[in-house]
Amino acid sequence: MNCKSWHLPRRTFLRGVGASLSLPFLECMGADLKKAPQPKRFCAIYFPYGVSLPRKNKGKKNPESKWRWFPDTEGRDFQFNESLRCLEPLRKHLSILGGLSHPNGRKIGGHDTADIFLTAAKLKGGQLKNSVSLDQLLAAKLGNETRFRSLSLSVDGGVGEATRSSTLSFNRNGSPVPALHHPRLVYNRLFGKEEKSIGSKRQEIENSDHMLDLVLEHSKSVRRKLGKHDQEKFDEYLQSVRQIEQRVERSEKWLDIPKPQVDLSGLHLDADDKTPGELIKTMLDLMFLAIQTDSTRFLTYQMGNMNGATSIATKFPSLLGFGKNQHSLAHGWNKRSGAEALGKWDRFRAEQLTYFLNRLRNTPENEGTLLDQTMVLYGSSNSTTHNNTNYPLVLAGGDKLGLKHGAYHRFGPEVPLSNLFVTMANRLGVSESKFVDSTNEMTEIIS
Numbered sequence: 001m002n003c004k005s006w007h008l009p010r011r012t013f014l015r016g017v018g019a020s021l022s023l024p025f026l027e028c029m030g031a032d033l034k035k036a037p038q039p040k041r042f043c044a045i046y047f048p049y050g051v052s053l054p055r056k057n058k059g060k061k062n063p064e065s066k067w068r069w070f071p072d073t074e075g076r077d078f079q080f081n082e083s084l085r086c087l088e089p090l091r092k093h094l095s096i097l098g099g100l101s102h103p104n105g106r107k108i109g110g111h112d113t114a115d116i117f118l119t120a121a122k123l124k125g126g127q128l129k130n131s132v133s134l135d136q137l138l139a140a141k142l143g144n145e146t147r148f149r150s151l152s153l154s155v156d157g158g159v160g161e162a163t164r165s166s167t168l169s170f171n172r173n174g175s176p177v178p179a180l181h182h183p184r185l186v187y188n189r190l191f192g193k194e195e196k197s198i199g200s201k202r203q204e205i206e207n208s209d210h211m212l213d214l215v216l217e218h219s220k221s222v223r224r225k226l227g228k229h230d231q232e233k234f235d236e237y238l239q240s241v242r243q244i245e246q247r248v249e250r251s252e253k254w255l256d257i258p259k260p261q262v263d264l265s266g267l268h269l270d271a272d273d274k275t276p277g278e279l280i281k282t283m284l285d286l287m288f289l290a291i292q293t294d295s296t297r298f299l300t301y302q303m304g305n306m307n308g309a310t311s312i313a314t315k316f317p318s319l320l321g322f323g324k325n326q327h328s329l330a331h332g333w334n335k336r337s338g339a340e341a342l343g344k345w346d347r348f349r350a351e352q353l354t355y356f357l358n359r360l361r362n363t364p365e366n367e368g369t370l371l372d373q374t375m376v377l378y379g380s381s382n383s384t385t386h387n388n389t390n391y392p393l394v395l396a397g398g399d400k401l402g403l404k405h406g407a408y409h410r411f412g413p414e415v416p417l418s419n420l421f422v423t424m425a426n427r428l429g430v431s432e433s434k435f436v437d438s439t440n441e442m443t444e445i446i447s
Contacts, residue, residue, distance in 0.1 A: 049330035050382035067343025110386025154302035157181030
C-alpha cells in the first residue's frame with residue numbers, strides 16, 4: 001500500500017458483517033495528525049493512608065531507612081529507595097514531589113482528605129460542601145472530542161459518603177461523580193456491544209430530549225415562586241438536569257460511530273476483591289485501553305478509600321501476603337518491623353504504577369508515545385496514617401506538554417498543591433490563573 005498518496009483520519013474503522021475494528025496508527029494518518037491538535041490527557045491514581053517513612057536516626061544506622069518512600073536527597077542526583085526503586089527505568093519521565101499538601105486539609109481528620117485530593121476544597125458545615133475536581137474541570141472544557149468526557153474508577157465504587165468518598169471526581173457543583181469498580185462494567189461501558197438497535201436508541205434520545213425541554217421550560221415558572229435559599233437549591237438541581245441534557249446530546253453525536261474493539265487477552269474482567277492483584281492490573285489495563293482508543297482523556301482511579309474496616313481495599317495487603325490489613329499496616333510507618341512491611345506494600349503499589357506507565361511509554365503515538373501526551377499524578381493525601389501534610393506524590397509523563405522531569409523536588413508549607421494543578425491545567429490547554437488556594441505556577445517542573 002502506498003501511504004504517501006492519500007491519508008486516513010485517525011478515527012477510521014474497518015467495517016464488515018456488522019462488526020467494526022479500530023485501526024492502529026499508520027503512516028497514512030501522519031499528515032492528519034500533524035494538522036490536528038494532539039490529544040492531551042490527565043490521569044490521577046490515588047491510594048489511602050500514606051506511606052512508610054521511618055525516621056532518620058542521627059549517627060545511627062537504621063536498617064528500616066531503605067523503606068523510606070521519599071528519596072534521601074533532593075535534585076536530579078536523587079536515588080530511589082526500595083519502595084520506589086522499580087521506577088528507576090522511568091526516571092527521566094517522572095518527578096518525585098515532597099512537602100506539598102492542601103492547606104484546607106491540614107487540620108481536618110486524618111481520614112477525611114481523600115475527598116479533597118483533586119478539589120482542594122474546605123470541607124465545613126453540616127453539608128460538607130465540596131468543589132469541582134481537577135479532572136472534571138479539565139473534562140468540562142476539553143472533553144468534547146471523545147465519546148466519554150471522563151472516566152471515574154475506584155475499588156469500592158459509587159460515591160461513598162462525605163469525608164469517606166469512594167470517588168476522586170466531583171462536578172462543578174461539588175457533587176461526587178459515581179465511580180465504576182467492576183472491570184466488566186468498565187469494559188462494557190467503553191467497548192461493549194450495544195444491545196439496542198441504532199433506531200431504537202435514536203428514538204430514546206429524541207424522547208429524552210423532548211422530556212428535558214419540557215422540564216427546563218416548566219422550571220422557569222417554578223423558580224419565580226421560590227425564596228432565595230430555595231432558588232439556590234433549585235439552581236443546583238437544574239444544573240444536574242442540564243448535565244443530563246449534555247449527555248443526551250453527546251450520545252446522539254456518537255450514535256453512528258461504533259465503539260472500538262480491543263484485544264481481550266490478558267484482561268481478567270471477572271476479577272474482584274478476592275483477587276486484588278488481578279483486579280488492580282485489569283483496571284489499569286482498561287485505563288490504558290481507554291487512552292489508547294481515545295475513548296476519554298481524563299481518568300481517575302481511587303485504589304482505596306479512607307473508610308477503615310468497611311473499605312473493600314483494606315484487606316488487599318493481607319490477601320496479597322503482606323500480613324495485616326491496609327489500615328493496620330499503615331500504622332507501622334515508623335516501627336521497626338512495620339516500616340518494612342508497609343514499605344513492601346508501597347513497593348507493590350509502585351510496581352502497578354510502573355506497569356501502567358510502561359504500557360503508555362511503549363505505545364507509539366504519532367512521533368512520540370502515549371506517555372508524552374499524558375500527565376499521570378500518583379499519590380496519597382496523607383504522608384503517614386493521620387498526617388495531612390507532605391503528600392507522597394509522583395508526577396509522570398507529559399514530556400511533550402511542557403513538563404520537565406528527572407528530579408526530586410521538596411517544597412515548603414507555603415506552596416499549596418493547587419499550584420501543581422494550575423501548572424498542569426495550563427499545559428493541558430486550560431488557562432487557569434487560580435485553582436482554589438493556588439498562589440502561582442510551579443516553575444520547577446516546567447521546561
